[in-house]
Amino acid sequence: MSNRDNFSKGVKRILASRAGYKCSVPDCDQLTIGPASEGEGVVLSGEAAHITAAAIEGPRYDETMVPEERKSASNGIWMCKDHARIVDRDEVHYTVDLLREWKENHEKKIKYEQQGIKIGKGFLTKIKISNMARIKDAEIIELGKNTLLVGDMGTGKSIICELVAGLEKNQLLWRWREKWNVGNTYAEIELFNGETTSFEINVYEKQIRYLVNSIEYPLMVSPYNVVYLNEIFKFNSEISKTFIEQYAEHFNITPNDLLNIINNKSNLGIKLITDLFYKDERLLVIEDLSQNSPLPYLALSSSEKQRVDIEIGSKISHVYSNSKPTIFIIEHDSFSSMDKHNRENLLNIINNSKLPFQILLTAYNYNEDTELNNFSIYEHKEIKPDFVQIIKKDS
Numbered sequence: 001m002s003n004r005d006n007f008s009k010g011v012k013r014i015l016a017s018r019a020g021y022k023c024s025v026p027d028c029d030q031l032t033i034g035p036a037s038e039g040e041g042v043v044l045s046g047e048a049a050h051i052t053a054a055a056i057e058g059p060r061y062d063e064t065m066v067p068e069e070r071k072s073a074s075n076g077i078w079m080c081k082d083h084a085r086i087v088d089r090d091e092v093h094y095t096v097d098l099l100r101e102w103k104e105n106h107e108k109k110i111k112y113e114q115q116g117i118k119i120g121k122g123f124l125t126k127i128k129i130s131n132m133a134r135i136k137d138a139e140i141i142e143l144g145k146n147t148l149l150v151g152d153m154g155t156g157k158s159i160i161c162e163l164v165a166g167l168e169k170n171q172l173l174w175r176w177r178e179k180w181n182v183g184n185t186y187a188e189i190e191l192f193n194g195e196t197t198s199f200e201i202n203v204y205e206k207q208i209r210y211l212v213n214s215i216e217y218p219l220m221v222s223p224y225n226v227v228y229l230n231e232i233f234k235f236n237s238e239i240s241k242t243f244i245e246q247y248a249e250h251f252n253i254t255p256n257d258l259l260n261i262i263n264n265k266s267n268l269g270i271k272l273i274t275d276l277f278y279k280d281e282r283l284l285v286i287e288d289l290s291q292n293s294p295l296p297y298l299a300l301s302s303s304e305k306q307r308v309d310i311e312i313g314s315k316i317s318h319v320y321s322n323s324k325p326t327i328f329i330i331e332h333d334s335f336s337s338m339d340k341h342n343r344e345n346l347l348n349i350i351n352n353s354k355l356p357f358q359i360l361l362t363a364y365n366y367n368e369d370t371e372l373n374n375f376s377i378y379e380h381k382e383i384k385p386d387f388v389q390i391i392k393k394d395s
Contacts, residue, residue, distance in 0.1 A: 003055055005067045005071040006071060007071055011071065012048040012076075019078035020114075023079045023083055026195070028079075028080060028083060030046075032045045033045070033046070046078055046080055046084075047084040049077050050070070051100060052065060052096060059087075060095070077103040105196070106194075108192065109194060119192065120193070122191050122192065122223065124191055124327055124358060125191070125192045126189070127164060128140050128188040129141075130186055131186070135159065135388050135390065136388075144358075145374055146360075146372075146375045148347075148361050148366065149378050150365060155388045157332075158230070158331060161360060161362060163201060164329065167201075168224070168225065168226045185203040186200060186203065191224065193325070198214070223324070223325065226326070227316050227320065229328075229331065230331040230334060233246075244283070261319065262276060262283065262312065263277055268318040269314030269317060270310060270350065270353060271311065273285060274291070276308060282297070283296065287307075306336075306338055317357040318355065318357060320357070321357040327357065327359070328357055328359045329359075330360070351372050351375060376392070377392070379391045
C-alpha cells in the first residue's frame with residue numbers, strides 16, 4: 001500500500017482544466033495536450049504537481065495537513081513535466097506561497113482568456129475608491145471586458161472615469177486637489193498581466209501622491225492607454241484652427257494620426273456607420289447603404305456625429321492596443337443625442353464584439369431586458385443626501 005497521498009484522475013482533470021492544459025509557471029505557458037501522431041489518440045505532456053508533498057520526505061511536506069487536504073485540487077498545480085521536476089528539486093526557492101501565487105495568477109489569466117481577453121499586454125481588473133466626493137465608503141468595481149456604470153447625474157460615474165483616465169492624463173486629477181474630503185481620499189487601480197500590480201492615487205491636503213504596490217513614486221507613468229470621450233465635439237469656426245485640428249484635439253492625437261485612422265480601411269474597432277473618409281479638407285460620412293452620396297460631418301445630426309465619434313474613438317483604441325493595454329471610456333454626454341434604439345444598438349454591438357481593448361461606459365439608465373452578458377454592470381445609487389453607494393447588478 002502506498003504512503004503517498006496521490007491525486008485521483010478526477011483531481012488531475014480538474015487541475016489541468018482550470019489551467020487550460022497550460023503550464024502554470026510564469027512565462028512558460030506550455031500547452032500540455034495535443035493529438036497523437038497516429039489515429040485519434042491524445043498525448044498529455046503535463047503533470048499535476050503537489051504544492052505540499054504527497055509523502056513525508058517530499059518537498060514542502062506539511063505535517064499539519066490531513067490526507068484529504070493533501071490530495072485535493074487545492075494542493076495541486078498544473079505544470080509541464082520539465083517544470084514539475086524543477087520545482088521539486090529546489091524547495092527553498094520554490095516555496096508553498098510562490099506556487100500558490102503562480103497557480104492563482106495562471107487560473108485568473110485562463111479565466112480572462114476564456115472571455116476573449118488577451119492578457120499578454122495586461123488588463124485593468126479593478127478600481128477601489130474611498131472618501132471621494134459623495135462616495136464615502138470604500139467601494140470596489142471589478143472591471144470586465146466591458147463595464148457599464150449606471151446612475152443619476154452627480155452620483156460619481158465621472159469620478160470613476162477620470163480616475164481611470166487620470167494615470168495617463170493627470171490633469172484630470174488636479175481638480176480633486178481642491179475637492180478632497182476630510183480624511184484619507186484615495187483610489188487604487190489594479191492591472192493584471194500574469195501578476196497583479198496596484199497603482200494608488202492618494203489625495204491629502206491638496207496634494208496628489210502616487211504609489212505602485214504601496215511604494216511611493218514622485219510621478220506616475222501610465223501602464224495603459226486611454227481614449228476618453230466625455231463630451232460632444234463642437235467645432236469652433238471663430239478660431240484659426242481647422243476642423244481636422246480641432247477634431248484631433250477631441251481625441252488627443254495629432255491631425256496627421258487622425259487622418260491615418262480615418263482613411264484606414266482595415267477592420268478596426270466598432271462598426272456604427274458604413275464608411276467615412278477625408279477629402280477636400282472635409283470629413284465625409286456614408287451612414288448607411290441607402291445614402292446616395294456622402295455627407296460632410298458638420299452637416300450630420302448630433303446623433304449621427306456621435307456615432308462617428310465613437311467609431312473613430314474605437315479605431316484609435318484598437319490601434320493603441322497593439323502596444324499597451326487600452327481602455328476606451330465613453331461617458332453619457334458623448335452619446336446623449338442618440339435615441340433609445342441607437343443606444344441599445346451600441347450596447348449590443350459592444351456586447352457581441354471581440355475587441356482587443358476594454359470599454360467603460362456611463363449612462364443614466366439602460367433597458368434591463370437587453371442581453372449584456374459580456375458586461376460588468378454597476379449602479380451608482382444615492383442612499384441618502386450626499387452619500388452614494390456602488391452596487392453590482394446582474395448582467
